[in-house]
Amino acid sequence: MREYNFDGLIGPTHNYAGLSPGNLASQHHGGQPSHPREAALQGLEKMRFVSELGVGQAVLPPQPRPSLRTLRALGFTGSDEEVITRAARDAEHLLRLTSSASAMWTANAATVAPSADTADGRVHLTPANLTQMFHRAIEADTTHAVLRAIFADPKHFQVHAPLPGAAHFADEGAANHTRLFTPGHKAVHVLAWGRSAWQDVKGPQRFPARQTLESSQALARLHQLAPEQVVLPQQHPDGIDAGAFHTDVLAVGNERFLMLHALAFVEHPKLLQTLREKLGDAFRSEVATDAELPVKDAVRAYPFNSQVLSLPDGTMAIIAPIESRETPTARAFLERVVAGDNPVKAVHYLDVRQSMNNGGGPACLRQRITLTDAERAAVTADVFYSPALHEGLAAWVRKHYRDVLKPEDVRDPQLARETMTALDELTRLLKLGSVYDFQQ
Numbered sequence: 001m002r003e004y005n006f007d008g009l010i011g012p013t014h015n016y017a018g019l020s021p022g023n024l025a026s027q028h029h030g031g032q033p034s035h036p037r038e039a040a041l042q043g044l045e046k047m048r049f050v051s052e053l054g055v056g057q058a059v060l061p062p063q064p065r066p067s068l069r070t071l072r073a074l075g076f077t078g079s080d081e082e083v084i085t086r087a088a089r090d091a092e093h094l095l096r097l098t099s100s101a102s103a104m105w106t107a108n109a110a111t112v113a114p115s116a117d118t119a120d121g122r123v124h125l126t127p128a129n130l131t132q133m134f135h136r137a138i139e140a141d142t143t144h145a146v147l148r149a150i151f152a153d154p155k156h157f158q159v160h161a162p163l164p165g166a167a168h169f170a171d172e173g174a175a176n177h178t179r180l181f182t183p184g185h186k187a188v189h190v191l192a193w194g195r196s197a198w199q200d201v202k203g204p205q206r207f208p209a210r211q212t213l214e215s216s217q218a219l220a221r222l223h224q225l226a227p228e229q230v231v232l233p234q235q236h237p238d239g240i241d242a243g244a245f246h247t248d249v250l251a252v253g254n255e256r257f258l259m260l261h262a263l264a265f266v267e268h269p270k271l272l273q274t275l276r277e278k279l280g281d282a283f284r285s286e287v288a289t290d291a292e293l294p295v296k297d298a299v300r301a302y303p304f305n306s307q308v309l310s311l312p313d314g315t316m317a318i319i320a321p322i323e324s325r326e327t328p329t330a331r332a333f334l335e336r337v338v339a340g341d342n343p344v345k346a347v348h349y350l351d352v353r354q355s356m357n358n359g360g361g362p363a364c365l366r367q368r369i370t371l372t373d374a375e376r377a378a379v380t381a382d383v384f385y386s387p388a389l390h391e392g393l394a395a396w397v398r399k400h401y402r403d404v405l406k407p408e409d410v411r412d413p414q415l416a417r418e419t420m421t422a423l424d425e426l427t428r429l430l431k432l433g434s435v436y437d438f439q440q
């Protein structure tokens with residue numbers, strides 16, 4: 001069994017459109033120019049770094065944007081160029097919503113259970129429907145197609161359809177999911193949620209809670225997890241109101257280790273007690289109180305949106321965003337973690353600022369998928385990281401991506417054409433087959 005971090009390749013329309021209420025970075029940077037080429041190269045450098053640590057790394061492709069399929073479904077007609085020109089003229093906001101490169105945050109692409117944990121011994125993957133935010137909801141169909149193309153072998157994989165319905169089963173994927181395990185104990189799946197569709201639970205007052213309890217319960221069922229392996233904590237409403245729109249803004253776990261802010265979950269001491277009971281004495285946690293690390297700093301600097309990686313030597317390393325190094329409270333907390341009685345022995349700060357400015361740190365950019373050698377061998381797409389793939393992708397980015405993009409540049413039909421040309425080439429590079437609408 002090996003964990004692979006499937007990073008989202010940042011798409012050519014990466015821009016700051018201010019689309020996500022409750023995501024303070026997105027709101028703050030809305031309207032500013034972005035740098036798509038730099039963004040994609042920053043993402044590739046993170047992949048290189050993780051791979052060189054000896055950790056499994058792979059890549060998921062961007063999606064075609066603007067989404068012409070969505071614009072056509074909303075009544076814009078004519079050629080591709082006419083659809084964009086008409087949307088730009090009559091409904092510019094819809095054009096912005098359908099132009100986001102948000103599929104880069106693959107933590108939100110799906111929730112996955114490895115074969116070791118599921119009743120039928122297969123890997124189960126459920127694409128997130130992302131219904132809470134329109135610009136993200138339109139990712140689900142293509143994500144489903146991409147996952148079906150990569151995890152095609154039914155002997156090893158079951159790719160479910162996204163959860164049905166609208167707001168009741170709102171699902172944001174692995175951003176609200178952590179799998180913990182210790183030797184000799186069954187793995188525990190922590191599936192968090194922010195609101196309930198049918199139960200009367202006090203939620204946030206200011207910002208939307210995205211994931212429902214009912215979605216998390218449905219994922220546990222679909223993935224055939226034993227009830228004793230599932231824990232369903234509520235995200236703290238005050239944490240959401242402070243800008244923690246996903247669980248992974250204030251908590252991250254790996255194997256026998258969980259680090260969290262006191263405002264990550266409702267009644268976190270109870271959660272930690274449950275985890276200790278299920279995982280035994282080897283389980284370790286580090287909690288930041290609001291006095292040590294004010295939630296405002298945690299939301300701005302994203303120390304919890306780190307990747308906690310198991311290294312070949314048995315220790316763990318944290319990949320944190322450089323914003324955490326620049327914020328004294330966040331940095332002090334991470335240094336305390338490295339010095340503490342837990343498996344983490346190093347912290348590395350990486351620059352993913354282009355993504356951070358839209359509220360996506362290192363953890364948002366990756367989907368963790370644990371595969372056996374046989375499962376990995378069943379994947380025929382060329383999505384696993386290698387220096388050669390890196391070279392190919394970096395050259396592809398340099399060839400197709402713009403240096404600067406202002407939000408209003410999505411009005412330019414040429415940008416859509418450039419994106420289609422780039423993605424068509426990418427599917428050949430990654431041996432994915434035809435996964436996009438425009439290739440059908």
Ligand SMILES: NCCC[C@H](NC(=O)CCC(=O)O)C(=O)O
Nearest residue numbers: 017018019020023026105360364
């Ligand atoms: N896991 C991190 C997700 C960040 C993502 N940001 C955005 O969609 C911002 C896009 C913009 O405002 O242009 C979100 O909020 O879902």
